[in-house]
Amino acid sequence: MDSALIPEGVKRCALWKFLLGLAVVGGVLVWGIIAMLLCWIKGLNQTNMNDYYGFALWIWADLAVIALGGGAFFSGLLKYVFGKDDLKNIINYAVLIGFICYSSALLILAIDVGQPLRSWFIFWHANVHSMLTEVAFCLSCYFAVLTIEYIPLILENRQIDKVPFFHNLGHNMHSTMAIFAATGAFLSFFHQGSLGGVAGVLFGRPFAYRESILNTIWPYTFFLFTWSAAAYGPSFTLFITWLTEKITRKKLVKNNTIYLLAKISGWMILTYIIAKSADTLYWVYQTAPAKGFNWDFFFQNNALYGKWILFVEIIVCGFVPGLLLVFKSSRENSFLRVAATFLGIIGVSLNRWVMVLQTMAAPVMPFDTWQLYIPSWQEVATTILPVAYGVILIMISYRYLPIFPQERELNPVEGADPDHAHAAAPHIGHEATVA
Amino acid sequence: MKQTQIHNEQPPRRYGMAIDVDKCTGCGSCMVACFSENNVPFKQDETDKLLSITWMRVYQLTNGKTFPHTEVAYLPRPCQHCAGQHEGHSPCVSVCPATATDYSADTGIVSQIYTRCFGCRYCMGACPYHARYFNWWDPVWPDGMEKYLSPNVSPRMRGVVEKCSFCFHRYQMARDKAYTEGGRKVQEAEYQTACAQACPAGAIVFGDLNDPSHAVNQIVKPDAHNHYKSGNPRAFRLLERLGTNTKVYYLSSREWVRRSGDNYRADEQPGMPGAAAQHG
Numbered sequence: 001m002d003s004a005l006i007p008e009g010v011k012r013c014a015l016w017k018f019l020l021g022l023a024v025v026g027g028v029l030v031w032g033i034i035a036m037l038l039c040w041i042k043g044l045n046q047t048n049m050n051d052y053y054g055f056a057l058w059i060w061a062d063l064a065v066i067a068l069g070g071g072a073f074f075s076g077l078l079k080y081v082f083g084k085d086d087l088k089n090i091i092n093y094a095v096l097i098g099f100i101c102y103s104s105a106l107l108i109l110a111i112d113v114g115q116p117l118r119s120w121f122i123f124w125h126a127n128v129h130s131m132l133t134e135v136a137f138c139l140s141c142y143f144a145v146l147t148i149e150y151i152p153l154i155l156e157n158r159q160i161d162k163v164p165f166f167h168n169l170g171h172n173m174h175s176t177m178a179i180f181a182a183t184g185a186f187l188s189f190f191h192q193g194s195l196g197g198v199a200g201v202l203f204g205r206p207f208a209y210r211e212s213i214l215n216t217i218w219p220y221t222f223f224l225f226t227w228s229a230a231a232y233g234p235s236f237t238l239f240i241t242w243l244t245e246k247i248t249r250k251k252l253v254k255n256n257t258i259y260l261l262a263k264i265s266g267w268m269i270l271t272y273i274i275a276k277s278a279d280t281l282y283w284v285y286q287t288a289p290a291k292g293f294n295w296d297f298f299f300q301n302n303a304l305y306g307k308w309i310l311f312v313e314i315i316v317c318g319f320v321p322g323l324l325l326v327f328k329s330s331r332e333n334s335f336l337r338v339a340a341t342f343l344g345i346i347g348v349s350l351n352r353w354v355m356v357l358q359t360m361a362a363p364v365m366p367f368d369t370w371q372l373y374i375p376s377w378q379e380v381a382t383t384i385l386p387v388a389y390g391v392i393l394i395m396i397s398y399r400y401l402p403i404f405p406q407e408r409e410l411n412p413v414e415g416a417d418p419d420h421a422h423a424a425a426p427h428i429g430h431e432a433t434v435a
Numbered sequence: 436m437k438q439t440q441i442h443n444e445q446p447p448r449r450y451g452m453a454i455d456v457d458k459c460t461g462c463g464s465c466m467v468a469c470f471s472e473n474n475v476p477f478k479q480d481e482t483d484k485l486l487s488i489t490w491m492r493v494y495q496l497t498n499g500k501t502f503p504h505t506e507v508a509y510l511p512r513p514c515q516h517c518a519g520q521h522e523g524h525s526p527c528v529s530v531c532p533a534t535a536t537d538y539s540a541d542t543g544i545v546s547q548i549y550t551r552c553f554g555c556r557y558c559m560g561a562c563p564y565h566a567r568y569f570n571w572w573d574p575v576w577p578d579g580m581e582k583y584l585s586p587n588v589s590p591r592m593r594g595v596v597e598k599c600s601f602c603f604h605r606y607q608m609a610r611d612k613a614y615t616e617g618g619r620k621v622q623e624a625e626y627q628t629a630c631a632q633a634c635p636a637g638a639i640v641f642g643d644l645n646d647p648s649h650a651v652n653q654i655v656k657p658d659a660h661n662h663y664k665s666g667n668p669r670a671f672r673l674l675e676r677l678g679t680n681t682k683v684y685y686l687s688s689r690e691w692v693r694r695s696g697d698n699y700r701a702d703e704q705p706g707m708p709g710a711a712a713q714h715g
Contacts (some may be wrong), residue, residue, distance in 0.1 A: 051487075054567075
């Protein structure tokens with residue numbers, strides 16, 4: 001029924017199957033929307049946050065999805081600025097994933113603030129000294145860039161492309177995309193960094209606090225967050241690509257592209273985790289003691305926070321995936337590569353968890369106590385909401401847009417005329433030029 | 436409650452407190468007075484203290500020893516009105532993205548602008564004293580109680596952060612009165628916080644730390660050239676090593692009480708003074 005909308009030369013499941021899938025994920029989406037409306041109508045008393053946990057699950061989710069969405073800006077940087085042309089075969093998907101991650105982050109923020117209708121105050125009454133102000137500006141601008149990068153992909157839909165205006169618009173947007181890719185990389189450097197700065201500047205919280213580099217305004221976490229997003233973001237892109245291939249039961253991206261991105265991600269992870277280890281050692285021996293703390297005070301093996309976190313974050317989810325992706329033999333082993341990307345996702349998410357939740361949990365006043373926190377169902381539902389939204393957007397985009405330029409070549413459809421298909425869909429194969 | 440700047444010849448004020456922990460009985464009068472003075476909202480069920488708004492909160496400290504050597508002390512904790520390592524670099528003021536909390540160079544008071552706060556709670560995460568509170572609910576007053584609310588303090592709505600203001604509205608009134616009377620100085624007795632006035636033991640002394648005629652200055656003996664560290668050997672500030680440079684000083688003759696005000700590594704000897712941290 002919807003075959004006129006499906007790109008030519010590719011095969012999609014029956015419409016009823018597609019709609020059934022949408023309905024299932026849509027159910028989860030509705031659950032999240034109900035929770036979101038409860039938070040907006042009744043207020044944040046619907047959560048289990050409290051005056052010790054002003055930042056909690058949502059802020060972690062925000063930081064995590066933005067780090068995972070880092071594949072978009074870094075792939076764009078590699079392709080357009082560093083000339084890694086092979087990445088054109090995966091960059092559409094990286095952009096789509098980035099778009100989902102960033103729109104999710106903005107949605108979560110809109111739920112998280114106590115007075116959402118005043119959110120614009122962050123721009124109007126901006127405090128230029130606040131890392132959160134920098135986050136707001138760069139995040140908003142970069143989301144606009146991602147939207148501009150996603151639009152040409154939408155315009156490549158078969159029916160939309162038939163309209164001359166949209167066809168020409170898409171073509172012209174493609175030709176200017178390198179500028180947006182560079183802009184996106186610039187903005188991402190600052191908002192990923194300022195998210196790290198959000199925790200790092202808290203000089204009243206010795207667990208999160210980090211000194212600034214060369215007496216600038218930026219603490220070490222500023223650079224570590226940018227670095228980790230550039231390292232683990234591509235791993236997330238690779239993992240979601242693998243997952244999509246499993247679900248669609250098709251090979252969608254050629255191995256040379258996968259191997260290239262995996263190799264870059266591996267080197268970034270390995271170098272990042274060395275820097276992270278150095279940062280941790282400096283904090284252990286210098287920062288925490290200067291504030292009157294032995295480092296192990298913060299890892300007391302209570303219900304959640306023990307030394308195991310450091311081991312998991314740095315060794316299991318840092319050095320291990322880094323090394324697995326750096327070495328050719330393990331990188332080209334499908335199981336090990338996917339395992340490495342999965343570990344990487346856990347690692348960066350754990351890092352964001354620690355920097356938000358553990359910071360809030362640890363007492364600072366000597367007569368205060370550790371506070372642990374379990375999110376309410378409304379918080380969980382609103383955190384899953386963007387996941388459901390993301391799945392739906394991927395489902396629709398995959399079905400109706402030429403996301404994967406190599407799909408037709410890798411999955412020839414019996415009886416299709418390749419010459420005709422090529423002529424009818426001239427943009428298939430164009431990379432969505434993107435950051 | 437943002438302060439109107441008044442340009443005159445007077446040196447900047449630096450309002451602060453000296454709280455004698457050895458005098459505090461833990462009666463909670465300061466907390467009640469604060470609630471009443473500042474229209475602090477409360478709920479029917481206040482059992483979960485992590486959700487209770489207490490601009491002034493009294494902590495119970497113990498020396499950790501067993502009977503008969505157990506000792507107890509009570510430590511009232513208002514907002515510490517931090518100045519940071521350079522004036523105005525409070526943990527909270529520096530992070531607020533919407534300039535909804537501000538540092539007054541005229542008084543040293545950290546303000547909270549309720550109508551500008553959009554409830555991101557970053558300031559709460561930044562404050563190591565947990566002196567900032569979020570309005571998780573809209574305030575609901577028992578029937579008839581609205582008539583008893585202070586007309587000088589605006590009640591806060593759901594979704595914004597609030598905290599102790601050193602009863603700033605009292606300062607505004609005293610300042611306006613002094614201005615109409617020829618622009619004279621605000622006298623010590625004209626501006627006192629509700630908690631200081633309510634304390635039956637006289638444990639809280641409030642005034643201008645920069646004015647040698649004020650009792651608080653004489654007690655604290657602040658060194659303006661060294662981040663206002665106290666010259667009184669009985670005095671300490673909470674978490675001084677973090678570099679918050681607070682304006683609330685505590686007094687005690689007991690070593691363990693003074694040591695309870697900060698964190699010390701296992702290898703540090705009791706009584707070793709913590710150096711103020713440099714945080715840039």
